[in-house]
Amino acid sequence: LHNGKRYEHRELTQRGHSDLVLGMMDGLFEQSASTLADVDVLAFGRGPGSFTGVRVGVSVAQGIAFARDIPVVAISSLAAIAKKAADEIGAEYIAVAMDARMGEIYCAHYHYDGDVIHLLNHERVCDPAEFMPFNQRDCVGVGTAWRVYKTQLQANFGDLVVQVEPDYYPEACNVIKLAEIEVLAGNLVNAAEALPVYLRDNVAKKKAEQRG
Incomplete structure (x- = not known):
């Protein structure tokens, strides 16, 4: 967000996150x-999500916040998906579920009141x-888990899920929209407090068990 105008670049990838993000930043600065x-304030997706991507x-x-001595805003990846559903399809009650692999999902329920x-x-x-x-409550189901675990989730929700959008991901534009609200509310932290939210503390252990 620069001079009231949003600039965005997004790409879905399983690897090479560090190389991609720096190149994207250069492109956005040029654009x-x-x-x-x-840069006065930096917003970032704090997770949950891909361990590597979040990290x-x-x-x-x-790194940028420390170098520039600027505050940051941490935004939930699940909330960013909910914001996309609210803006694009007018969803009010939103059941966000992302595939977390290992037979699990990252999930949460949200309500959009027309503003927040x-x-x-x-x-x-x-x-x-x-x-x-x-x-x-009737709701809209969004996120990749609604495709990966379609049968199970639809059995859980039954007729209460009125629409499903499985190809919704956390996007920078929605992180920024949520960050604007947090900035106005004064919900800023310093670089040292810019921490990830993984939700799963035993990723390495489970991977080791699967290999064993």
């Missing part, structure tokens, strides 16, 4: 006729069978 010196994003945010995205319960990682409707 917006700005430089790193013009790279947080590391880059911390509200987290209704808490973000968690769980078995798809454990993600159930919130207070029997």
Whole structure:
């Protein structure tokens, strides 16, 4: 966001995150006729999500924030997906579920009141069978887990899920929209507090068990 105009570049990839993000930043600075010196606040997706992707994003945010001595805003990846659903399809109650691999999902329920995205319960990682409707509310199901675990999630929600959008991902434009609200509310932290949210603390252990 520069002089009131949003600039965005996005790409889905399984690897090479660190090389991509730096190149994308250079491209955005060129596109917006700005430089790193013009950055006053930095927003980043704190996760949950791909371990490598989240780690790279947080590391880059911390590095820039430390170098420039500027505050940062940490935005939930799940909330960014919910924001996309609210803006693009007018969703009010949103059940976000992302494939977390290892037979699990990252999930949470959100409510959009026309202005703000509200987290209704808490973000968690769980078995798809454990993600159930919130207070029997009709909702829109979004996120990759709605494709990967389609049968299980639709069995959980039944007729309460009125629309499913499985190809929704956290995007920079929605991170920025949520960050603008946080900045106005004064919810800023320093570089040292720019921390990732993985939800799963035993990733390495589970991978080792699968290999064993």
